[in-house]
Amino acid sequence: MINECLKKISEGGTILYPTDTVWGLGCDATNEEAVAEIYKIKNREESKSLIVLVDSLEMLQQHVLVPQKAIEILENTEKPTTIIYNNPKGIAQNIINKEDNTLAIRIVKNEFCESLIKAFGKPIVSTSANVSGNPTPKSFSEIEKAILDSVDYIVNLHQDKIATKSSTILKIDGEDIIVIRE
Template sequence: MLNQILDNLRQGNTILYPTDTVWGLGCDATNEEAVKKIYKIKNRKESKSLIILVDSIEMLQNHVGNIPEKALKILKETKKPTTIIYNNPIRLAPNTIASDNTIAIRIPQDEFCIQLIKEFGKPIVSTSANVSGEPTPKSFSEISQAILKNVDYVVNLHQEKVAEKSSTILKVEGEAIIVIRE
């Protein structure tokens, strides 16, 4: 199964997969055409940025020029899924980056996600598996047919899993870290 997922990602295809929070739509976060497919599936404007998953602090450093010490401390100590919005991202598809030149990145707390990203060797997009404006599905069974029929590959794993909630979102503001979503 992992090889099929990796083949799809390498070909610029989209995947529907379980993350450490909710079911996500994903693709190669460095491939602008693949990212366009995600926006099309979600029926979402490209001006709304996406969350990116990386497998480690080392991979994070390859895509964020400066990680403040406070953010590193949070990443090392957090026990719950935490996404941090960083300034001035690099080496990512331009359409993953917000208009204010920021990017939301999370190191997932899920073995499957970590292994997938590590094997792929690049960040993967992770946006909730819903059409823009509709509720975020809490389980695979709640994912709409519009999403299922338009994604290139569905990961057959943890389909019984019910998500507790989305990740906490924090933002780097100079040397401060502010809470966007608890």
Template sequence: MKQLRNTLTPLLAEKTILYPTDTVWGIGCDATSVNAVKKVFKLKNREESKSLIVLVSSVSMLKKYVSVPKTALDILKEAKKPTTIIYNNPKGIAENIINKEDNTLAIRIVQDDFCRKLIKRFGKPIVSTSANRSGEPTPNSFSEIDNAILTSVDYVVNLHKEKITTKSSTILKLEGDNVITIRE
């Protein structure tokens, strides 16, 4: 697919992309590149102390970057909607994407077919943060994305521009056997 090839090029060059995810339109980059992640923080005008979500294509990819407790696997198996889980002690990820306070990282196994194929072909996780400046409302469709974002990213994926999404993913944090809901 031409869009996959076109989107891989900027990712491989540590550049930023604007792309449709299984939730909202997202700004993304190589989640293993400190320089690429810095560009996303700058583009969003977001403090680097705030963490970002990372997308992976599968449970096996997830296991390369974090230890996955059985509770998390059970949650993922039962999840009806996109679910992000905050994991402890990530490895192989850009250090500026990891929450400094508790050494955690929010990761979601993506459900969108294009995203899954993109991440699988890229072979590494990608950042997924909503396509807005920090503090601004999350756009529900491509048409709501601010022009400043559209002109600041290095590449815009030309797919699903008509799609309207009003829901972000559920975010859960595991603390031992306890599951804490961060965002419903």
């Protein structure tokens, strides 16, 4: 499974995969054409940014300056937590929020995702597997046919699992921590 995912995302393809939260659409987060394909699959405007997954604090620090406050939050949270960082680098430009030059990134805590990202050596996109405006599917069986038909590879893992949570989303602005989603 991981080898097939690696092959597809290395070629600029898209995958449908289980994350530490919900089923996600993914691709190489450094490849603008692949990111554009995710937007097309979701029927989503490119002005709405996506979440990126990394496998470690070290990989995170390759792409953003990580404030000490963020490190403390990440070290002390049990729930999947996405943090919006300023001035990302080494990431596809069409994934970055154009208004304020920010990017939402989560250090994933999921064996499959960690193994995939570690083997790939670069961040991958993670956005819910739904057409924009439609409800986020809580299980594989709820994923729309249009999504299933649009991706290059579907991971055959945990397809019976029901998602019970989305990630917490925080934005650190100077000394302030802003909760975007609990």
